[in-house]
Amino acid sequence: MNKMIFRIAIRILAIASIALSFNAVFTKFIWPEELAKDGPELQKLVKINDSCDVLYFGESSNISYDPVKDTITTSISGLIAELLPNRKLGDITHQAYHAGIYLPLIKRIPTNGKVKTVIVTLNLRTLDQACINSGLETALQKQTLYYANQPPVWIHLRAALNDYDNISEHERDHKMWKQWTDNKLEVKGIKFPYPTIKTWCEAVKFPLADGSEDMSKRTLADHYVKAYAFVIDENNPRVKDLDEIVKVCKAKNIKVMFNILAENTEYADSLVGQSLVQLIRYNRDYLVKRYKAKGAIVIDNLEVVKGKDYTDQNWTTEHYNYKGRKAIADNVAQKLLMNN
Amino acid sequence: MLFNSLPFFIFLPLVVLIYYLLPYRVRWIFLLAAGYIFYGFLQPQFLVLLLLSTCVDFYFALKISESQNKSFKKAYLMFSLCFNIGLLFVFKYLSLFLKDIDPMMANIYRAENPIKGMVMNAIYFSIPVGISFYTFQSLSYTFDVYYGRQKAETSLPRYAAFVAYFPPLVAGPIERFHHLSSQIFADHKPLYKNFANGFRLMLLGFFLKMCIADNAGNYTDLIFNKPEDYSSSSVLVGMVMFGIQIYADFSGYSLIAQGASIWLGIQLVDNFRTPYLSSSVTQFWKRWHISLTTWFKDYLYIPLGGNKVGMPRWVVNILLVFLVSGFWHGANYTFIAWGAIHGLTYLAEHFTKPYINISDSKNKLILFLGGIKTFVIVTIAWVFFRANNFEYAMQIFKSVLKPLGTQTLEITNYVWLVMGVFVLFDVVLYNKRIDSFLESKKWGTRWLVYLILIGCILMFAGTVKHPFVYFQF
Numbered sequence: 001m002n003k004m005i006f007r008i009a010i011r012i013l014a015i016a017s018i019a020l021s022f023n024a025v026f027t028k029f030i031w032p033e034e035l036a037k038d039g040p041e042l043q044k045l046v047k048i049n050d051s052c053d054v055l056y057f058g059e060s061s062n063i064s065y066d067p068v069k070d071t072i073t074t075s076i077s078g079l080i081a082e083l084l085p086n087r088k089l090g091d092i093t094h095q096a097y098h099a100g101i102y103l104p105l106i107k108r109i110p111t112n113g114k115v116k117t118v119i120v121t122l123n124l125r126t127l128d129q130a131c132i133n134s135g136l137e138t139a140l141q142k143q144t145l146y147y148a149n150q151p152p153v154w155i156h157l158r159a160a161l162n163d164y165d166n167i168s169e170h171e172r173d174h175k176m177w178k179q180w181t182d183n184k185l186e187v188k189g190i191k192f193p194y195p196t197i198k199t200w201c202e203a204v205k206f207p208l209a210d211g212s213e214d215m216s217k218r219t220l221a222d223h224y225v226k227a228y229a230f231v232i233d234e235n236n237p238r239v240k241d242l243d244e245i246v247k248v249c250k251a252k253n254i255k256v257m258f259n260i261l262a263e264n265t266e267y268a269d270s271l272v273g274q275s276l277v278q279l280i281r282y283n284r285d286y287l288v289k290r291y292k293a294k295g296a297i298v299i300d301n302l303e304v305v306k307g308k309d310y311t312d313q314n315w316t317t318e319h320y321n322y323k324g325r326k327a328i329a330d331n332v333a334q335k336l337l338m339n340n
Numbered sequence: 341m342l343f344n345s346l347p348f349f350i351f352l353p354l355v356v357l358i359y360y361l362l363p364y365r366v367r368w369i370f371l372l373a374a375g376y377i378f379y380g381f382l383q384p385q386f387l388v389l390l391l392l393s394t395c396v397d398f399y400f401a402l403k404i405s406e407s408q409n410k411s412f413k414k415a416y417l418m419f420s421l422c423f424n425i426g427l428l429f430v431f432k433y434l435s436l437f438l439k440d441i442d443p444m445m446a447n448i449y450r451a452e453n454p455i456k457g458m459v460m461n462a463i464y465f466s467i468p469v470g471i472s473f474y475t476f477q478s479l480s481y482t483f484d485v486y487y488g489r490q491k492a493e494t495s496l497p498r499y500a501a502f503v504a505y506f507p508p509l510v511a512g513p514i515e516r517f518h519h520l521s522s523q524i525f526a527d528h529k530p531l532y533k534n535f536a537n538g539f540r541l542m543l544l545g546f547f548l549k550m551c552i553a554d555n556a557g558n559y560t561d562l563i564f565n566k567p568e569d570y571s572s573s574s575v576l577v578g579m580v581m582f583g584i585q586i587y588a589d590f591s592g593y594s595l596i597a598q599g600a601s602i603w604l605g606i607q608l609v610d611n612f613r614t615p616y617l618s619s620s621v622t623q624f625w626k627r628w629h630i631s632l633t634t635w636f637k638d639y640l641y642i643p644l645g646g647n648k649v650g651m652p653r654w655v656v657n658i659l660l661v662f663l664v665s666g667f668w669h670g671a672n673y674t675f676i677a678w679g680a681i682h683g684l685t686y687l688a689e690h691f692t693k694p695y696i697n698i699s700d701s702k703n704k705l706i707l708f709l710g711g712i713k714t715f716v717i718v719t720i721a722w723v724f725f726r727a728n729n730f731e732y733a734m735q736i737f738k739s740v741l742k743p744l745g746t747q748t749l750e751i752t753n754y755v756w757l758v759m760g761v762f763v764l765f766d767v768v769l770y771n772k773r774i775d776s777f778l779e780s781k782k783w784g785t786r787w788l789v790y791l792i793l794i795g796c797i798l799m800f801a802g803t804v805k806h807p808f809v810y811f812q813f
Contacts, residue, residue, distance in 0.1 A: 004532045018791060022798045030754070030799055038803065142803075153798050160550050160801035163346045 023153040031152040038159065039146025041092050045105055048090035049113050054336065056080065056091040056119045057102045061261055063093055064319035066311045072322045079329035080119075084336060088114075096136045098126035099241035104147035106248055117255040117339075119332060120245060123318055124263055124283060124302075127238045128230050129183075129197075133176035141165040180226065187231055190278045200225045204272060220314060221271040227316045228268060228276055232283045239290075246294045255339065257297040259332055260284060261318045266307035299335045301328045341381035342808070343596045344549055351378065355506075356603045364527035368501045371524060371604070375504030379469075382510070386468040389427065390504060396423050397478040398499045401485040405492030413486060420482040424475040431468050433671035469811050470510030472668060476635055478503050481517040483639050490517055498525070505606075507597040511590070511810045513611040513631035520606070528605025537775035538602035544765070544774045545595030547793045551758045552588035553809075554802025556581040559749055564726055567736045569745035576740055577749050582726050583719045587616060588762065589809045590629070595774075602775075614770050619710030620699045621685040621717055632668070636661050659683045674724040674733060681721040754800045761796060 035042055048055055056062070056077040065073040074082070077091035092105060102120055109115050125131055141164045145155060158164070180197040194200035204221045206214040232239060242258070249256040269277045284302045291298050305324035312319050320328070341348050355374050359367055380387050400420035404413045481502070484490035493499040502521045508514070528534075563570055563578025570578070594611035601608045615627035625633055644657045659680070666679025698710035727733035739745070769777055778786050 001530070004530065004535075007532055008535060014787075015790070015794065018794055019798060022795050026799045034803075138805075156803065157798060157801065158346070159803035160554070160797075161344055161346050162342075162805045166805055 023151050026153045039143055041094055042147055052088040052090035053114055054087050054089040054117045055115050058093040058121045059097045060095045061318035066321040070322045076325045076329050080333050083333035099238050101140050103241050103245050104144045111252045119257045119259050122258045122260045125227050127232055127236050128227055129176045129179040130226055133172040135169045138166050187282055192275055197229050223316050224268050224272050228280050232286050246296050258291055259299045260301055262301045262305035264307055264310050265303055297339055299331055301331055341378050352600055360530045368524050372501040372504055375506040378506040382469050389468055393478055394500045394503045397482050398496050401482045401492045404485050417486045424479050431471055473512045477514050507601040508608055511593045513594055513609050514635050523606040534602050538599040540775045540778050541595045541599030543793045545592045546797055548588040548592030550801035551796045552762045553585045554806050555755050556585035557806035558804055560585050567739040569747045571746055571748050572740050572743040574749040579719050583722050586809050593808050614766050617770055618714050619707045620689050621714055622689050623699050624714055673730050674727055677724040678721050685717050758796050758800050
């Protein structure tokens with residue numbers, strides 16, 4: 001028996017050595033191409049680490065613009081950089097990224113490196129069920145695997161073994177609907193007309209004079225309810241990610257600023273009503289209070305962009321025209337100056 | 341639990357360790373628990389189905405065995421048969437009819453009628469993994485008791501240990517009670533030889549699944565999702581890729597199951613023997629999914645009269661077996677077409693055998709040409725197997741003959757490399773198992789093989805998720 005255990009142990013060691021050797025080969029010849037495909041922002045981060053002192057983490061809101069009216073298409077981070085010529089600002093911008101994806105990237109910023117401040121885009125909608133259970137999430141979760149600080153061959157193996165949150169779109173839909181159906185909307189001081197998102201959506205109607213319904217308005221209102229009618233608490237997975245970001249930044253001695261993006265509260269009010277706006281403000285206040293208490297700097301841009309300055313008038317997005325982007329950039333730059 | 345997942349890499353060694361630490365009399369109880377944990381990891385909501393199937397077949401087999409009256413015996417067998425086919429119908433075929441339902445619909449049902457909604461959700465969101473495998477495994481036992489080939493098991497937990505034995509639970513090989521149960525209850529010593537052979541089988545299995553099937557799957561998806569965009573040669577390559585994917589995927593799974601089982605001292609039956617190197621479709625079916633083929637032979641073909649009937653009846657029997665085999669995969673005309681192509685080719689080969697006997701030829705060129713012919717027929721049949729419907733299958737063929745698109749499939753160098761390794765292994769292992777093949781080789785050869793397979797898995801395994809193709813069956 002002992003002899004057998006010894007023989008097996010020797011072979012396990014031999015296989016481990018083989019794996020180590022393959023890690024070296026893999027890292028040199030295959031990894032760069034794979035990383036560019038599956039973890040696209042890491043190589044950019046490595047470059048920024050060596051050259052910038054402020055790092056802006058953004059999603060599509062950073063680079064969106066009005067294709068018809070905008071003569072200046074500079075991104076929010078670009079506008080901030082223009083306002084602060086003495087600071088070196090780099091950005092990591094990727095569509096649909098959120099705190100859960102920024103976190104592993106922030107973990108890869110070296111301690112005592114050049115980067116001293118990170119600005120993390122905080123999009124309120126990324127904390128809702130539609131975003132948490134989005135169909136894009138599987139692909140994003142796979143990217144987080146590639147941002148982990150582990151031997152490349154091990155990351156490749158984990159990806160091959162689907163060792164990330166890879167549940168199907170159907171399952172995510174199912175989870176989202178369950179939350180919309182079961183989660184009760186309860187906040188002290190706010191009276192909600194309906195107890196759940198589902199019942200709220202069913203009740204929002206726009207009758208026309210001829211007895212039919214304005215379906216385009218109803219669809220948009222339905223989307224506003226689904227996007228904003230939720231109550232943030234510490235069990236929200238994104239809140240856990242944000243908490244972790246604060247912790248990681250503290251450990252790395254990096255200043256963290258949360259940039260709460262503007263949401264179209266004007267349309268939320270006109271389409272759904274004040275109770276939805278109250279809820280949006282409640283959620284904003286929750287985040288401001290929580291992260292100020294944890295030592296982060298919170299920039300509140302929730303209502304700095306007017307309804308007409310959103311480029312998507314028929315959907316809930318944080319895509320702004322130049323005026324909107326500039327308003328946000330001004331606020332961020334000012335906070336950066338104040339906290340220099 | 342999936343074989344190609346990290347939890348399995350913890351689960352298996354742990355099970356093996358505890359298994360050998362336990363006194364052999366209670367090991368089967370541990371295996372029973374492990375089987376339920378293994379299945380529960382995947383779909384806990386369907387554990388009850390596994391238990392129900394086990395209890396029903398156990399009960400009716402016992403009744404068959406106790407009954408002296410032939411009509412009663414037959415009635416009990418029919419009950420068992422109807423129950424199992426009913427299960428398959430509700431949880432497999434019904435869901436295929438309902439697959440186009442919008443997930444929102446399930447929620448609407450849920451609001452109107454919670455019970456209906458729950459059933460709809462369960463049906464829509466997940467088909468019980470491996471239901472065709474464990475119901476067939478369980479049914480074979482009832483049949484064997486009915487035909488007097490097997491004494492009925494009197495202990496339900498012992499019977500449950502046979503049904504829930506985890507390595508072949510969700511995708512076979514489909515085991516028989518007499519073969520598996522005797523091993524489950526035997527006293528196995530931990531032997532180095534078993535660990536080495538199990539490792540070899542699993543290593544090749546993981547290579548086939550992760551490097552070959554998962555990489556081939558990327559190309560297959562591209563072509564089968566939008567054949568109209570690709571050139572004729574690309575669609576052809578996509579068709580071949582699916583043939584490779586399904587073989588590597590399924591045989592890989594079977595090898596992992598066999599290897600894991602050998603670590604517990606239990607041998608499973610072989611499920612594949614280099615089928616693509618067959619020189620005829622008849623031979624292909626002796627080497628492809630062997631456990632299902634022998635199941636149909638023993639429990640459908642022979643009860644129908646086998647070859648002891650007149651020619652017209654025999655032809656009908658053969659066609660019936662192939663059509664049922666197609667239907668076993670799913671309630672879709674495409675599977676019936678797949679079965680029909682194989683059945684008709686099988687018959688054609690039988691009737692032309694006096695004039696063209698490729699399989700028994702000693703001429704290597706003829707054997708080679710026979711192999712090409714078999715591969716072409718099998719690949720054409722796979723198109724029906726893979727396509728969502730008949731029109732789609734036709735679209736694939738149209739795209740080969742009269743292509744609408746010009747895009748070409750770009751196959752990366754490393755995929756060519758692993759495909760080359762795959763072909764090399766298939767040829768070298770012609771009609772042999774890797775464990776017995778390597779056992780007779782010197783250590784240098786063995787470690788060269790390990791080096792190649794480990795290297796390929798670590799560096800070239802596909803990273804796009806492709807579930808085991810046969811999990812849906």
